[in-house]
Amino acid sequence: MRLLESPGRILILAVLACTAAAAEDEPAHSRPFLPVIGQLNISATGKAGKTLSESELQALADNYAGIEVAQWLRPSREQIERLKARNHDFIVLPYLNSSNAQPNLTQALEKDRYNTISLYWEASLDADVGDTDRTLRLVPADSGRGVRLKASTSADEQSRSAVAFVTFIRVDDELMRVESVEPSSGSVNVTRAFASTKAVAHRAGARVFAPVYVGSKGQWSGVPGVGEKGLRYAMRIETEQVAQLLGDQVVHYMNDGADGAWLDICSPSFFNLGNAYGDAVVPWNFAKNTEFTEQTRKEAQDVKLGRLLNYVHGQTDRWPLLVANNNGNGDYFETGGGAMDFVQQTANKPRAIRAVVLEGAFSYEATNRYAKVDAWKANLSTIIHGAKNGLPVWPWLKSFPARLRPAAREDDAFALYDYASVLLGWEFGESGAAIVTEAMAEDGKGGRTVYLPPFWFYDLGKPTERAPYDDIDKLRAPDHVSYVRRWSGGIVLVNPTAGPDKAIKLDSGYLDPITKEAVSEVKLGPHAARILVRGTES
Secondary structure, eight states, X not given: OOOOOOOOOEEEEOOOOOOTTSOTTSOXXXXXXXXXXXXXXXXXXXXXXXXXXXXXXXXXHHHOSEEEEOGGGOOOHHHHHHHHHHOTTOEEEEEEESSBOOGGGHXXXXXXXXXXXXXXXXXXXXXXXXXXXXXXXXXXXSTTTOOOOOOOOOSSSSOOSSSXXXXXXXXXXXEEEEEEEETTTTEEEEEEEETTOOOOOBOTTOEEEEEOEEOTTSSSOOOTTTOSSSOOBBBOTTXXXXXXXXXXXXXXXXXXXXXXXXXXXXXXXXXXXXXXXXXXXXXXXXXXXXXXXXXXXXXXXXXXXXXXXXXXXXXXXXXXXXXXXXXXXXXXXXXXXXXXXXXXXXXXXXXXXXXXEEEEEEEEGGGTEEOOHHHHHHHHHHHHHHHXXXXXXXXXXXXXXXXXXXXXXXXXXXXXXXXXXXHTTOOOSSSOOOEEEEOEEXXXXXXXXXXXXXXGGOOOOSBOOOXXXXXXXXXXXXXXXXXXXXXXXXXXEEEOSSSOOOOEEOOSOEXXXXXXXXXXXXXXXXXXXXXXXXXOOO
16 A cells, blocks of 8 residues: 545545445446545534544544645544554645635734745835824835725734734835724825834835735625625745744644645735735745745745745644645646645755645635636646656546435436546556545435545556546547547546537547447537446346
8 A cells, every 4th residue: 555645625545446336237447446535624514513423533544545624624633543554655734825814813914924925016105204103104015905904993903804804015124003094095004114024215206015904805894894704914935934824823733633734825925815994915035035926836835845844844743744835727737836846855845845735726616616627627737747747746637516415326417527527637656646536425314424425446457548647638538538548448538618519529439437328429418528447248
């Protein structure tokens, strides 16, 4: 058995074994065909809290290559020990957002605002400012939207909520607390020498920087005055202080029996970053005195990973197992930032991390949304490139609703589509690749059960067709929109488009794995897939 190293969430890794979920009359592999990283993010009625039943513990340890668990569903240390006792290769990784801080970190970040909170270029000074002046006139960096600052609403030095908050700006090396704002004139009244910085004179044209918040997408908003659950800052990922703050959390997880962390938002992208009004912004790279690009953002993330690895190793004498999420849709490749560097040893870090994750690689059932064809292709290309080059890529198949999966097989269309899409590029080898998906489903009796769909157990043998990562259209059936890949034990067909495809004629020898009937042609509807196996019609 190969060790698979690698919201809050936990990752639990084990080897997959066949269970009764694969019905006796269906072709089945002795264990699920691909290694699967499960998730425990959804609580069923009566199942709130961290407790896993005995049957769930056994099914997880015996059948999954991994489980990601939300912090509020995190197993106890005793349960983790039982999981590891049942499967010695079992590993546990809690979730940690490594770039967009959760509200519970707000005050910790504000204790060292200068080093831990990401800033963007909001405006420039209209005139010289003396060391005692308290009124600034600003020229917005984006003239089209004017000055987008909010005045502090808390009398304290620290924010207490998204309603009672402190806002600040940075000019040169001085931080200033924002007391009032007049957007039409660009006039801002401030308290000088804020957060233990020194009041000094500043020249006209000096850049004025403001905090980057989470919430430009209208999701998981943490902007001041609007935050759904509290104030959320983007962290200044390039600093040692942020790496240590994250490292302390990873050490805490490991002391509780875990093996490292699943790092959310650890990618070259600028996902969900906004100003105080939720307008999208790009963080400032103070080392290069310009805005971050996807490439320099990736470099900063890689430096963070190196510091995190070294810090945790220094504290525990163990290397943490780390997984970096949100590296799909092309971010893995150099043109999208180059996140493939995370799973390779670089000058920034002592070792590669365990895997990069492609969140929502092919669909997102909770919003009834399929990936657009270009994104679908980019993620398939990433899987192929990782497999060919021995780099661990984990496509996260979000083919489940915002609740437990339905128990009925006919409701698995999203899951089959996602799984078949992976099979178009999958290779067996030493890369450590796996798929990620929600681990629980309804049991049909008002409770939950570990998710083990029958198609995970189809033994397709080995792939007999391949396409290079930069020319995946070689898998597209001639004169069709669907993609086809033959295996020694079957065939996989996927239509990634929003329209139906015409019938695809097949060679003889393919069977429907459920009915055992021969299939000579397949006609796929929009965003549909089919997996057939080799055999003789019964």
